[in-house]
Amino acid sequence: MRSHGSASSGTISSMAGFSQSAPGQVPAGSTDHGNCPPPGLQHQRPGKYAVNRQRTRVPILIRAFCVLLLGLFCFQAISEYLSSSITLGVVIQEDGSKVRIIAIRDNSPAQKAGVPAHNTLKAINGHAIQSVLDVTPLLKETRGHSVTLTLDQNQISRDILVTPGVPANYRSLVLNFLILVIYISIGIAAIKASGIDSRTRQLAWFSFAVALDITTYINISYWPGSQILYIGFKQMLAVLQFALLFHLLSMIPKPAPWMKLPYMPAAIYILSLSFHFLWFLLGFNIIFPGSRIANLSRFVIDNNVSFISWGLIVFCVLVYQYFTAREPKGRQQVKWILLSIIPWIILQLSDLFVPNTSWVYSDWYALADKFTHMLLPVGILATIFSYNLLDLSDLFPRKFFYSLLATAVLAFPGLAIVETGIYVSNQINHNAAIWLSSLAMLALGYTFSPLRDRLIQLLEGRSWYKQHHLGRDLRKLAEELTDMDGLEEIERQLTSRLASLMHSQGVVLHLNPGLPDSRASYGSKEEPVACWIGLNSERICLEDLELSRLLAPLHLGHPGETNPLLRKLYRHGLELIVPLHLHGEHLGTLMIGRSLGRHRYSWRETELLNLFAQNISAKFANALLHSQLQFDELTGLYRRKAILERLEQCIQDYRKTAQVFSIAMIDLDDFKMVNDRHGHLEGDRILIRAAATAREMLSKEDRLGRYGGEEFLLVMPGRDAKGAAWLCEHVRWAMEDLQHQDGSATTVSIGIAEIREASDNSLSLEEQAMKLIALADKRLYKAKAEGKNRISYELPVQC
Ligand SMILES: Nc1nc2c(ncn2[C@@H]2O[C@H](COP(=O)(O)OP(=O)(O)OP(=O)(O)O)[C@@H](O)[C@H]2O)c(=O)[nH]1
Numbered sequence: 118m119r120s121h122g123s124a125s126s127g128t129i130s131s132m133a134g135f136s137q138s139a140p141g142q143v144p145a146g147s148t149d150h151g152n153c154p155p156p157g158l159q160h161q162r163p164g165k166y167a168v169n170r171q172r173t174r175v176p177i178l179i180r181a182f183c184v185l186l187l188g189l190f191c192f193q194a195i196s197e198y199l200s201s202s203i204t205l206g207v208v209i210q211e212d213g214s215k216v217r218i219i220a221i222r223d224n225s226p227a228q229k230a231g232v233p234a235h236n237t238l239k240a241i242n243g244h245a246i247q248s249v250l251d252v253t254p255l256l257k258e259t260r261g262h263s264v265t266l267t268l269d270q271n272q273i274s275r276d277i278l279v280t281p282g283v284p285a286n287y288r289s290l291v292l293n294f295l296i297l298v299i300y301i302s303i304g305i306a307a308i309k310a311s312g313i314d315s316r317t318r319q320l321a322w323f324s325f326a327v328a329l330d331i332t333t334y335i336n337i338s339y340w341p342g343s344q345i346l347y348i349g350f351k352q353m354l355a356v357l358q359f360a361l362l363f364h365l366l367s368m369i370p371k372p373a374p375w376m377k378l379p380y381m382p383a384a385i386y387i388l389s390l391s392f393h394f395l396w397f398l399l400g401f402n403i404i405f406p407g408s409r410i411a412n413l414s415r416f417v418i419d420n421n422v423s424f425i426s427w428g429l430i431v432f433c434v435l436v437y438q439y440f441t442a443r444e445p446k447g448r449q450q451v452k453w454i455l456l457s458i459i460p461w462i463i464l465q466l467s468d469l470f471v472p473n474t475s476w477v478y479s480d481w482y483a484l485a486d487k488f489t490h491m492l493l494p495v496g497i498l499a500t501i502f503s504y505n506l507l508d509l510s511d512l513f514p515r516k517f518f519y520s521l522l523a524t525a526v527l528a529f530p531g532l533a534i535v536e537t538g539i540y541v542s543n544q545i546n547h548n549a550a551i552w553l554s555s556l557a558m559l560a561l562g563y564t565f566s567p568l569r570d571r572l573i574q575l576l577e578g579r580s581w582y583k584q585h586h587l588g589r590d591l592r593k594l595a596e597e598l599t600d601m602d603g604l605e606e607i608e609r610q611l612t613s614r615l616a617s618l619m620h621s622q623g624v625v626l627h628l629n630p631g632l633p634d635s636r637a638s639y640g641s642k643e644e645p646v647a648c649w650i651g652l653n654s655e656r657i658c659l660e661d662l663e664l665s666r667l668l669a670p671l672h673l674g675h676p677g678e679t680n681p682l683l684r685k686l687y688r689h690g691l692e693l694i695v696p697l698h699l700h701g702e703h704l705g706t707l708m709i710g711r712s713l714g715r716h717r718y719s720w721r722e723t724e725l726l727n728l729f730a731q732n733i734s735a736k737f738a739n740a741l742l743h744s745q746l747q748f749d750e751l752t753g754l755y756r757r758k759a760i761l762e763r764l765e766q767c768i769q770d771y772r773k774t775a776q777v778f779s780i781a782m783i784d785l786d787d788f789k790m791v792n793d794r795h796g797h798l799e800g801d802r803i804l805i806r807a808a809a810t811a812r813e814m815l816s817k818e819d820r821l822g823r824y825g826g827e828e829f830l831l832v833m834p835g836r837d838a839k840g841a842a843w844l845c846e847h848v849r850w851a852m853e854d855l856q857h858q859d860g861s862a863t864t865v866s867i868g869i870a871e872i873r874e875a876s877d878n879s880l881s882l883e884e885q886a887m888k889l890i891a892l893a894d895k896r897l898y899k900a901k902a903e904g905k906n907r908i909s910y911e912l913p914v915q916c
Contacts, residue, residue: 189332370447457496622710760822779841868897869910
């Protein structure tokens with residue numbers, strides 16, 4: 118494979134017969150591919166050169182993790198239900214040895230009882246409170262009953278009677294569940310596509326980390342166990358999310374310079390986690406209690422300073438990526454994420470700068486927090502969607518996806534009507550009404566197919582949707598090509614299907630020497646395509662374009678294009694040149710003609726094609742390797758093993774379908790003398806030209822291989838001995854035109870055998886092949902003995 122990287126000497130014009138076949142190359146000038154590699158490759162063994170598929174199944178560990186997440190969510194729901202019955206609605210914080218009430222939640226029992234904020238909570242039911250951890254056990258003891266809170270207000274004690282308990286916040290749970298589903302879905306989809314791009318893998322880890330965070334929002338004080346450990350776990354999880362996000366965003370659209378430094382990704386995780394761990398140890402007085410640095414750390418933790426700083430760092434990274442992205446598509450991708458992350462950053466900053474602390478504990482803040490949490494994955498998803506790396510239909514069945522959408526469309530009017538009805542009639546409480554109406558809407562949305570079908574029509578007609586489908590179709594095509602055998606078949610399918618998928622005038626696949634030359638799939642106009650591959654008078658040479666140096670797709674037709682050759686190609690209808698690379702090695706190019714729809718290909722389409730070309734490169738590398746293994750490097754004919762495989766195939770067909778065939782052993786006469794007189798180089802030249810001359814006489818079905826030194830084996834499917842003799846006679850005549858240096862003619866002796874003469878079903882394929890060859894060989898020696906330059910055969914006796 119190595120040698121082909123530099124030898125990109127395959128001229129596009131070679132189909133027009135301009136090619137000078139170098140030794141070992143298959144002359145591409147011949148339109149009759151009788152013995153060229155493509156037809157021969159049709160019988161490749163399936164699976165022998167299979168390429169790894171890009172898409173992977175979801176690993177069992179990830180599935181188990183998703184189940185764990187759902188389990189944690191159930192635990193969260195139970196916790197919410199249990200702890201809501203003892204909720205007072207006060208937000209407390211330790212301040213030295215005191216516990217201070219820093220905020221009162223909206224509509225909470227504390228607010229209704231008139232508990233003021235910014236006081237010290239001295240006791241509950243007469244039991245002194247010294248730590249925030251003392252509160253929950255006391256409330257649990259008096260579950261369902263009123264409690265007396267003793268507050269210290271400006272050195273004056275005051276008792277307030279409060280009845281704990283609020284309705285469980287199902288709305289927040291539903292939102293949490295929604296966020297969880299979004300993140301798990303993104304994680305799974307990204308894992309499935311992780312072979313394509315490392316960014317998707319990164320996105321998967323980030324999504325799972327957020328999902329874990331969402332499911333572990335638990336009122337831990339309700340449960341026995343170490344609160345400090347829980348807080349530590351949550352803090353570290355939050356830092357991990359930021360590190361993952363920082364890593365992910367530093368790679369969109371292209372890796373930022375710092376990500377290219379050695380060990381940088383590892384450093385990001387290790388440093389951020391260990392720093393935060395240190396902060397945590399200091400802030401919770403686990404080490405150096407009471408020191409200034411410990412107090413500072415506590416301030417950092419209490420005010421979310423580190424997370425806000427992270428948010429700002431992430432924001433700066435995005436701005437940097439936006440301004441340094443070279444291509445518009447890169448900027449667009451960053452823009453999506455920026456738009457989705459800005460509300461979250463603003464909300465976090467409001468935490469610091471809004472003087473009214475109760476804002477942070479208000480219902481509005483909780484709602485905004487949930488929505489900004491949802492916005493970020495939606496932004497990232499939109500970016501990934503615009504990359505076309507993920508296919509949503511892999512994740513959800515198409516109809517289910519549209520049913521959900523139909524549900525959402527119905528939800529607004531439907532919820533209003535159903536909920537109002539239930540609420541007004543006062544049969545059922547408000548939270549249950551929401552659940553019930555949601556379920557009703559889901560059922561309606563799923564079964565209401567007219568709306569679903571209308572949505573399909575509306576959305577799938579949109580150009581972005583078409584592009585999304587193009588991505589999916591290209592991936593499918595790449596997979597199908599991977600499963601295909603036979604280079605000619607691959608080329609035919611690739612060019613014709615690609616032309617139809619891209620609605621293009623035509624597609625040409627040009628592979629480097631060592632593989633057969635360009636194939637074209639013609640769209641409506643043959644003329645332009647003919648020009649790219651040099652079929653018409655304007656000869657265009659690939660060497661002049663230096664396509665082997667092309668690393669990214671080349672979009673022709675820019676107004677400022679200075680290269681006259683590229684301008685010419687564009688005038689003739691070529692619009693895109695996409696290189697095929699594997700591990701930095703240039704394998705060939707895909708040339709895409711202009712769109713029949715008369716629009717220019719968008720950058721997304723170009724990007725999709727580029728991804729597609731990367732996907733199929735491995736396939737062509739395999740084909741290249743296979744062709745090298747199959748063909749004799751001197752003559753370009755099949756090697757002995759390959760031609761014997763073809764012979765065995767014919768025997769098998771004969772046994773199945775009784776299709777007659779013949780073989781011929783062709784041997785150059787007095788070749789030793791040629792070598793002795795003119796040298797081995799001249800001998801080689803004669804061998805190459807003899808092979809080419811013989812090949813030109815053959816039809817598409819005939820196969821010619823180099824059996825040994827100057828001896829060739831010809832397999833002729835469908836020809837009986839008479840037909841084979843006729844063909845071989847022509848080969849013998851043609852050889853006479855091939856002159857040695859001294860002007861003497863090249864002659865050959867040929868022995869022919871037909872399968873019916875040696876057929877024996879009791880023999881194995883290999884034995885049968887040898888028997889037939891032995892018969893042809895016997896006749897070859899007969900021809901030699903009778904004076905050379907003749908053919909020898911026998912017509913089978915008809916009974
Ligand atoms: N130049 C060159 N010579 C080869 C190659 N392979 C085999 N030969 C030569 O082909 C010659 C075959 O000689 P012989 O088997 O005696 O046959 P011959 O001289 O053709 O005589 P007849 O078969 O009786 O006509 C030998 O001299 C080999 O060295 C090759 O790849 N290149």
